[in-house]
Structures are given as structure tokens and as C-alpha cells.
Amino acid sequence: MFDFLWRKKTASFTGGIILDGHKHVSKIITPPIAKELVYPLFLASNRYAKSCVKIGDYVKKGQVIATPDSPLSTPIHAASSGTITAIEKRLIAHPSGLAENCIILQTDGLETVLEAEPCLDYQQQNREFLREKIHLAGIVGLGGAAFPTAKKLNNSQPIHTLIINAAECEPYISCDESLAIRSAKNIIQGTLIIQHILQTARCIIAIEDSKPEAYAALLSAIKTTDIQIQKVPSIYPAGGEKQLIQAITGQKIPAQKLIFESGFICQNIATSFAIYQAIILGMPLTERVITVTGAGIKQAQNLQAKIGTPIKDLVQACQGYTNHAEQLIMGGPMMGIALASDDIAIIKTSNCLLIEPLKQADTQPCIRCGDCAEVCPSELLPQQLYWYSRSQEWDNCTDYQLADCIECGCCDVVCPSKIPLVQAFRIAKAEITQKHRQTEQAALAKERFENQQHRKLRIAQEKAQQLAKRKAAIEKMKAAAAQRKLN
Template identity: 80%
Template sequence: MFNFFWRKKKSTFTGGIILDGHKQVTKINTPQLPKELIYPLFLTSDRYTKACVKVGDYVKKGQVIAIADSLLSTPIHAASSGIISSIEKRLIAHPSGLADDCIILQTDGLDSALEAEPCLDYRQQSRDFLRKKIHQAGIVGLGGAAFPTAKKLSGSPAIHTLIINAAECEPYISCDESLAIASAKEIIQGSLIIQHILQASLCIIAIEDSKPDAYLALLFAAKETDIKIQKVPSIYPTGGEKQLIQVLSGEQIPPQKLVFEYGYICQNIATSFAVYQAVLLGIPLTERVITVTGAGIKQAQNIQAKIGTPIKDLVQFCQGYTEHAQQLIMGGPMMGIALASDEIAVIKASNCLLIEPIKASAIQPCIRCGDCAKVCPSELLPQQLYWYSRSQQWDNCTDYNLADCIECGCCDVVCPSKIPLVQSFRIAKSEISQQQKQAEQAALAKKRFENQQQRKLRIEQEKAVLLEKRKATIEKMKAAAAQRKLN
């Protein structure tokens, strides 16, 4: 009945490329407890948390160590018990390669946890309560963008379709796939909770057709529910929100529009699992599955890692580096970020650590072959945008919908001239947003200056009026005195 929005016709998005999978699905292994856990207070974009522990405090596993000041940021929980040894600047997992304030937790090896507050029947609870619980558990989108889940599940127009994204379209990454095989039941439970919160009539789990084991596991687990498990073609980037919606429903979300305005919400499959743990078991988000892989690592595997674990500990658990270890990438090879050091700790958004050799190639001039436009999943003209961003014509960049670029990297991969397109788009986007900020600031300063000028003018005028009045009174009194004299 509620397949109203569902088109049977198999559709796909424009563009995209087929990439070699390189996926090694292993069972999820748990490493030993790291000596030190590192929690950066900076989340993503403009979002920060505030430390609520002092140096020397003893914290238990699951205890909040940094609080969120709004729905746009999320609290951080200790992943193990121990003592807060310091709050200091450390390198963080961010493309800037900058250091920022981090809470350092010295683990004591006991791993003693706070008592969890399980919730037996979530359907008895109000939806606000469930959202709050998700927020308090510190859950963010675990696909890589790390957007707060509670925020995503709130404040939306009516949602008709919840899409659980298990596409995992980037090469090398297999954490979602192995999680789906290991914990399909829990994922289905989590998805049902999210569907309940959203009151969505339809819930689809989308998975690439190259993952038959995970597909079957999910299909089996979802047997008694209304959740649909749908295979999607393995074309990168099917996992993109708009691309996935187009594949599933045939509906194309226009540029500059957000998917929830059209009644869709996408959630990562690992987020579903985290929601299940948070709501039904009362366990906050302190661990996640991370794929450690690449030619630079001796034993590629999926790891149940505590968030805050330094990367070098995970590498050590994978038997260390090979001679090919030349770059360290957090995320997949298409959209990941290169990290400067393995002292950096994994964060909630880390789904994969890829250690690879560097394959550099010389940049050649553009021969206008147009392949970039053919593969662009957002139907942009990368070649045109490249010229505009190189010649700093920001207005033209905006007009050609640069903001719609999802930085998927397809254009870079097919470019025969090896032009770093995504990089130039990122620079252009940075520049445009910077200019916007400056313009806003200038407008504010201008307004405040004008206000001050007006105030000064007003005070001046008031003074003049007062002076006038006083003069008039004096004149009057003088006149009166003269009158009296006369009399």
C-alpha cells in the first residue's frame, strides 16, 4: 500500500564510475585496550564541545567527558575507565593538519563501565524522549559526515521514506558490510526505532549488489518487519544521498535543495546500529567498526575500535606497516582525507584507515575531452568550473552550481590530464564561503558604525535643543528682570 512513492522501474543516476572494490570483508576483531584515548573537542565545521571534566578526574566507561551546547554538537563519552591526564593541543583528524584542544584519557585497564539504562519498549516512550536519548548517547552519522543524528531526526517536514544507507560505494571500505553480516538483527531494530521516530511509512535498506552475504543477512533479519532490503547497482557514488534516492525512487532532487524537503532521510547503517545500542541497551556511542586496509598494512581487517584510539595502536594490531606505507588516509580513497601522522586518534566519523603507496602523476593541460562532465553525478560541468575557479571567477562558479559538487572525485579519476579538479573546487568553495563571511562582517561593522554616527548626531541635536531651551529661559529671565527694573 505504502509503495506509492516506490517505482518498480530500475533507475539510476547520471554519471558515476565503476571502481575496483578491493574489499576484504573480515570478521570484526577487537584489539586490546589502548594506553591512551584522545578526544578532540572540535567536531566538524563550526561545531565544538565543552570539556566537563578536569585534569586528574577519574572517569568510567560511558561517562560524559564533554558536553554539547546545542543539538548541532554532540557529547563525548569516555570509551574506557581511567584518569584524565591532560587537556592539551594534539593533532586532530582534520584535513587542515592543525592541532586542537583534546581531552587525554589514561586508561587503567579495568574498563569499568557506568550502569546502562536499558529501555525495554521504545514504543512506550515519546518520540522527543527517544531523540533526546539519541542525542545524549552522542550519536552522529557514522558514514563519514558526522552530522548529529538527533538533529537530523528532528525539525523536518513530514518524512515518508527512511533510507538506511548500506551501499558503501567507496572501494576498500567494508566496515558496514561486516557489521551487517555480524549484527543484522540489531541493525533492523535500530532502523525500526528511527522509522518510529520519523513516523515514516517506508523504510528501505539499500545495499550494493556486490555484497550478497550482507544482503542475505539483512533480508533474513528483516523477515518479520516491513523493512525493504533493496539491492542497488555498484556504481560509485551510489552511496551519495541524492544519487541513492534517485536509484531507489527515480525522483531527482534538484540542485540547491535538501533531500528532507522532499520527504526523504538517509541514515548510515552503522548509525542504525548505534541507535539500537543507545535506545534499547542504553549504551552511548564509544566504539565503532573501522576498516584498516591498503597495500601499506600487513593484515587488513575490520576492527571494533574504541573512539579515541590512536591510529598507531590500530596499525600495531594489524601487524604494522609494509614498505608500501606512504600515505595515511582516513575514509575511502575517493573522498577520504590524508592525515599527517599516526599519532592522531580515530573519531566517530572514521570508517576506514587506508594506508597506501603514493602514485603521483604530472598534470597536463586540459584537452576538453568532456569525460568529467559525463561522470559527474551532480550533472555539473567540471571542466567549466575548473576554468572559473582557476581564474577566480567566483560568481561564475556559483552560477554553475559549484555548491552542488559533492566532491566525490569521479572527475579527477577519469581526467586523462590528471588535473586536480576536486582540489580546485574545494579551494573555490572555501574562498566563496570566506568571502561571504567577510561580507557579512563588513555589513555588520557598517551597520554598527552608522548606528553610532546616528546616535552621536542625535546626542548632538539633543544638546543643541537643550542649549536653545536654556538660552531661551535665560533670555526670558533677563527680559523679566529688565521688566521688573523698569517697573
């Protein structure tokens, strides 16, 4: 009833915070080709690729080097020509900091390209064909989740609105913005392809109001009435799918529901560009724009980087580190992951490398100010969740909808006591998952044990029955023999 009192005038989604942009939009520079490109075969949770090259093989740029090994995997393509020198464990860009099997490609600098198969008449092609082409180009959501785009476009329910996400709400990151300025026309082409595949009538490109140049470029590139462009307030996390939908349509997607169940689909603007390249140019996804920035880097800029390039080579292309280089973050400062080494190679979802001084703060006790609940875009009670996760009351965590936490970090940033809330929530989520898994495993073991017990019992019973039968038969024979004797 009193909800209108809390609604902020500027914000059009619940919660969120205004952050300093720190964005230095620059022209996109192409760095020199790295000597070595590294491709992890581990793609994301439960998604692996299988190497289809051998050590010593020569591969061309755009050639498939690994094929999907699980239902939600995508192929990997070589980003440059050269020789496969090893398939070995290397540190990968993952919060675990673990090493996984990687294909190592030694580049020859010649950029021998595999012949492309452009498809200019995509409007004449059926959706299945285009989806397959997108799948074979190895395209995943470039916004961060790395979900295979072909799978996402295979909607079982009708989609009424396609949203192209150009919000880029995290500070420091400007790769999408500079891509929009450079390739607005191609992005629109890619968007039209997605629209053709999905057969949606409405398409909205959503962009933060702090990016006038990119907005103007996209606006002038739109030559059709099928695509609209709409500004959203620069409030973090405006780029979250549900927040973005609420910001542009006013419609609130319930916590447990997926956005496509309400007829929406979101695609990142960089994904749109990759789809243009895959269909119109016939080029697989082997390069992306990445922002290299932060106080720890000499020249912050956006690079057209080959996927698989080790971070140190990109740093080199930005004139190297300053003496503030104390931590290396892949992604933005709010939701990125800290990497242990600059030997790690960038992957398809790497949108930013942030090199910053370390900022540590002492945690103080919670004073229950409630600011965290105010900024939570998922309308959770972080403070309450924190108490429950600290006292390991996992059931209560689930009751208070821990699963809806998008780990955006807003609560951390406003917390006066500097409590690492997101970290606590991630641990709580992991504990709950683990508990769940253990219960499932125990149930399986129990079932198998009980089946075995039943089987043993049944066999024993059958044996006893047979024995009894045989005994009875012998008795019968004996009796018959005795009878004969008598006669």
C-alpha cells in the same frame, strides 16, 4: 528530448564511475585496549563539546566526559575506564592538520562499566524520550557528515521513506559490510526503532549488488514486511544520499532541495546499529567498526575499535606498516582526508584507515574532453567551473552551481589531464564563503558606524538646542530685568 540516448543501462543515477572494489571483508577483530584514548572537544564545524571532567578524575566506560557546548553538538563518552591525565592541544582528525583541545584518558585495562539503562519496550515509549536517549548516547551520522542523529530524526515535515544506507560505495571500505554480516539482526532492530521514531511506513535498506553475503544476512534477518531490502548497482557514488534515492526510487531530488523536503531520510547502517545499542542495550556510542587497509598495512582487516584510539595502536593491531606506507588516509580513497600523523586518534565518523603508497601525477592542460561532465553525479560542468575558479570569477562559479558539488572526486579520476578539480572546487567554495563572511562583517561595521554618526549628530543637535533654549531664557530674563528698570 534526446536524454535517453545518454542514459547508461546499468546505472540508475546520473553520472558516476565504476571503480575497483579492493574490499577484503574479514571477521571483525577486537584489538587490545590502547594505553591512551584521545577525545577532541572540536566535533565538527561550529560544533564543540565542553569537558565535564577534571585532570585526575577516574572515569568508567560509558561515562560522559564532555557535554554539548553548541546547538548541534553531542556528548562524548569514555570508551574505557581509566584516569583523565590531561586536557591539552593535540593534532586532530581534520583536513586542517591543526591541533585542538583534547581530553586525554589513560586506560587501566579493567573496563569498569557504568551501569547501563536498557530500554526493551521502546514501542511503548514516546518519540521524544527515544530521541533524547539517542542524543545522550552521543550518536551522530556514522557515514561521514557527523550530523547529530537525534536532530536528524526530529523531522518537521512528514517522512514517507526511510533509507538505510548500506551501499558503502567507496573502494577499500568494508566496515559496514562486515558489520551487516555480523550483526544483521541488531541492525534490523535499530532500523525498527528509527522507523518507530519517524513513523514512516516505508523503509528500504539499500545495498550494493557487489555484497551478496551481507545482502543475504540482512535479508534473512528481516522478519517483518515493514522493511524491504534493495540492491543498487556498484557504481560510485551510489552511497551519496541523492544518488541512492535516485537509484532505488527513480526519483531525482533537485539540486537546491534537501532530501527531507521531498520526504526522504537516509541513515547509515552503522548508525542503525548504534541506535540499537543505545536503546536496547543502553550503551552510548563508544566503539565502531573500522576498516584498516591498503598496500601500506601488513594485514588488512576490520576492527572493533574504541573511538579515541590513536591510529598507531590500530596499525599495531594489524601487524604494522609495510614499506609502501607513504600516505595515511582517513576515510576512502575518493573522499577521505589525508592525515599528517598516526598519533591522531580516530573519531566517531572514522570508517576506514587507508595506508597507501603516494601516487602523484603531473597536471597537463585541459583538453576539454568533457568526460568530467559525463561522470558528474550532480550534473555540473566541472571543466567550466575549473576555468572560472582558476580565473577567480566567483560569481560565475555560483551561477554554474558550484555549491551543488558533492566533492565525490569522479571528475578527478577520469580527467586525462590529471587536473586536481576537487581541490580547485574546494578552494573556490572557501573563497566564496570567505567573501560572503567579509561582506557580512563590512555591512555590520558600516551599520554600527552609521548609527554612531547619527547618535553623535543627534547629541550635538540636542546640545545646540539646549544652548539656544538657555540663551533665549537668559535673553528673556535680561529683557524682563530691563523692563523692570524702565518701570
